[in-house]
Amino acid sequence: MKTKKVKSRKKQSRVVRPRDSRSIVHIVGDPANVEEYVRICSAHGYNVSYHCPGSLEPLTTIELSAARNESHVPANASFALELTNVDLDQKRRNLEMLDKVLPSTTAIVSSSITVTATEQASWIRHKVRLVGCSALPTLGDKPLIEIAPTVFSPGATVQVVQTFFRSIGKDIELVQDRIGMVFPRILCRVINEAAFALQEEIALPHDLDQAMVVAAGFPVGPIAWAERIGITQVYAVLKSLNRDLGEDRTRVAPLLTQMALSGTWWQQATAFHEERR
Structure with a gap:
C-alpha cells in the first residue's frame, strides 16, 4: 500500500513584540520626528539607536548616553520606526534597508501621513511586518497616536505595535490607511x-x-x-x-x-x- 507524501508547508514568520524595555529600538527619518521619538523611547527605558540620512546637523537635545547615532541598521533591533515625511525616495530606501537587515519577525512602524502604509508595504519583501502611524513634529508629545494597518497586516502584527506604543505611554486609535490620517x-x-x-x-x-x-x-x-x-x-x-x-x-x-x-x-x-x- 502506497503512502501519500504530504508536502510540508513553509512556516510563515510571525512578527513578535520586543522582549522588554531593554530591547533596541532603531529610529530613522526626518530629524524633528526622530528627535521626539528618541527622547520618548529613551525615557521609557528602551535602548535606542537612530539615524537621520542626509541631515548634517546633530540632534542637540538628545543625551549621548541615552541613544546612539548609527548609520547602519543594527541587526539585533527588536523594533523599528521609520519617520520620514518629506523625501519619499529616501523613505523607500530606508524601508528597503530595514527590511533587508532586520529579522522578518521585527515590526516596522512607518509614518504614513504623506504616503499610505499599504503602498509602503508594497516596497518591501516582508509586507506583513509594516504598520502606519501618524508621526508629525509636535505630535509626538501628545498622549494619542493613530495607527493604520495595511491590507497585508495580520492581527498579530497590529497587537505587537499596540503593545509597543502602550509601553511608551500612548493611547491608540486605529484609523483607515489614508493620506494625512485624521x-x-x-x-x-x-x-x-x-x-x-x-x-x-x-x-x-x-x-x-x-x-x-x-x-x-x-x-x-x-x-x-x-x-x-x-x-x-x-x-x-x-x-x-x-x-x-x-x-x-x-x-x-x-x-x-x-x-x-x-x-x-x-x-x-x-x-x-x-x-x-
Whole structure:
C-alpha cells in the first residue's frame, strides 16, 4: 500500500513584540520626528539607536548616553520606526534597508501621513511586518497616536505595535490607511486655510493666531504651530493629500508653497509689516 507524501508547508514568520524595555529600538527619518521619538523611547527605558540620512546637523537635545547615532541598521533591533515625511525616495530606501537587515519577525512602524502604509508595504519583501502611524513634529508629545494597518497586516502584527506604543505611554486609535490620517490632515488643512487668509491680507499672522486661540480654543495659532512643525512638513502633507484626492478643496495655498520653498523670508517680511502698523 502506497503512502501519500504530504508536502510540508513553509512556516510563515510571525512578527513578535520586543522582549522588554531593554530591547533596541532603531529610529530613522526626518530629524524633528526622530528627535521626539528618541527622547520618548529613551525615557521609557528602551535602548535606542537612530539615524537621520542626509541631515548634517546633530540632534542637540538628545543625551549621548541615552541613544546612539548609527548609520547602519543594527541587526539585533527588536523594533523599528521609520519617520520620514518629506523625501519619499529616501523613505523607500530606508524601508528597503530595514527590511533587508532586520529579522522578518521585527515590526516596522512607518509614518504614513504623506504616503499610505499599504503602498509602503508594497516596497518591501516582508509586507506583513509594516504598520502606519501618524508621526508629525509636535505630535509626538501628545498622549494619542493613530495607527493604520495595511491590507497585508495580520492581527498579530497590529497587537505587537499596540503593545509597543502602550509601553511608551500612548493611547491608540486605529484609523483607515489614508493620506494625512485624521488629526494631521485636519491640522494641516487649517494651516493651509490660514495661509490663504494671509495671502488675501485678511489679517497678519499674529492676529490669525490670536483669533484661533481665543475663539476656537486652539492651544497655539495655526501659523505659530506651522513654524513649530516645520513648513516643509506641512507642505509635504498637503501636497500628498492634493495628489491623492485631486480636488480643488485640497489645493495648497500659493503663499504656503512659497513659505516652504524659500526659507524664512516670509517671517522677516511679516515682522516688517507688523512694525509699520
